[in-house]
Amino acid sequence: MTRPIAYISNPLVRHSAERDPEALAKALHDPRAAMIILAGDLPILRAGEPGTSLHPAAILSRLPAHREQIFLGTLGERPVVATLAEPEAAEPFQDDPAFAVVDLRSIAVRGLVPAEELGMLAMAKSLLDWHRRHRFCANCGAPTQAAQAGFRRDCASCGTQHFPRTDPVVIMLIVRGDKCLMGRQPRFAERMYSCLAGFLEPGETIEDAVRRETFEEAGIRVGAVRYMTSQPWPFPSNIMIGCIGEALTDEIRFDGEELEDARWFTKDDIRQMLAGTHAHFNAPVPIAIANHLIREWVKD
Structure with a gap:
């Protein structure tokens, strides 16, 4: 059987048309929430055959700190949140056989997660990478802040709103x-x-x-x-x-x-x-x- 094109399957309901400024906070307080964690560019997976990129919210307590978070959407009734941590946050997971820290290309090539999770990982990586590279306003140079559950960055200095690009x-x-x-x-x-x-x-x-x-x-x-x-x-x-x-x-x-x-x-x-x-x-x-x-x- 031919393996499908990677990253094209994403079962998340994005809620883009109904973007709620409180959506991220609500998702983080939902006990059903699933977390996708990237340490720099590297997703942290729970090991298995296949493994999964979806973690319970408790995994956040194992991170020394984190940067931006994005409410990606819902998987059934389960909210899914992507979290960006610094690269060194991967170190304790690399020593734990219950986890795997692998680049996204290798995850797809080796089939380390179900195919439908690849689209979610692609979405998370693209958005978190955009946040990492756009922390300052292109209009005036002032720092920007994440807004609208992670789907926008706002400049308090000049009022410019910045949106993710593809x-x-x-x-x-x-x-x-x-x-x-x-x-x-x-x-x-x-x-x-x-x-x-x-x-x-x-x-x-x-x-x-x-x-x-x-x-x-x-x-x-x-x-x-x-x-x-x-x-x-x-x-x-x-x-x-x-x-x-x-x-x-x-x-x-x-x-x-x-x-x-x-x-x-x-x-x-x-x-x-x-x-x-x-x-x-x-x-x-x-x-x-x-x-x-x-x-x-x-x-x-």
């Missing part, structure tokens, strides 16, 4: 007949190739971003573009917009700065890469949207 990224499988284009960055795992990707720029459509990024990275002109699917990517807070683009040209020209290689692959190549039997190349990891795009393409 950065859109196009990720595209470029195809031409019975072959597709993939590239390799130096940071990739050995032998792995993946779809090209890049950030949308202001005033740009998704389709034009696909065309621009493909030409900038590989020198390939692209015509028709169609949307396939999307994936929250909490590193730190992106939305990956998966597309298929039709190449108009064949000759690859890359400058070696973003990519160390780019090449065309046949459908047979891709099938072998997905099966792990290719003699020279590996597919992107199953949790990634790129893996889904190439799987869908070889089905056609």
Whole structure:
């Protein structure tokens, strides 16, 4: 069975349209509340097969201190709160076999929590990371304070309200007949190739971003573009917009700065890469949207 795209399943009811300024306080006083804890960038899990990222509220007493807290929403009748602690808060949990402190990417790759918890963890990590990086007002430079249960930061000095942001990224499988284009960055795992990707720029459509990024990275002109699917990517807070683009040209020209290689692959190549039997190349990891795009393409 193919593992689903990571981070896309989130069963929380967010209550965004009814944001109550007292929602966080109410959730923290609810004995049913579940806590998601991040020590810096690292989630603290209760170990198991699978484990869980949802802790009883009593876990807060094991933290030496904590920073921002966010009321994420409700899971059934159970409120869920995300808490940001300093990185050193992870140390006592690392020595306790009942817990695991693991980065979010590894949690998804290794299946350390149920799939539906990955979306909650992605939401928690993105929001807490935003708070960590936006403690001062971009308008006047004064300190800001968390508000609206963690879904806003307010500047008391100039009155500006700041809201969490998500950065859109196009990720595209470029195809031409019975072959597709993939590239390799130096940071990739050995032998792995993946779809090209890049950030949308202001005033740009998704389709034009696909065309621009493909030409900038590989020198390939692209015509028709169609949307396939999307994936929250909490590193730190992106939305990956998966597309298929039709190449108009064949000759690859890359400058070696973003990519160390780019090449065309046949459908047979891709099938072998997905099966792990290719003699020279590996597919992107199953949790990634790129893996889904190439799987869908070889089905056609």
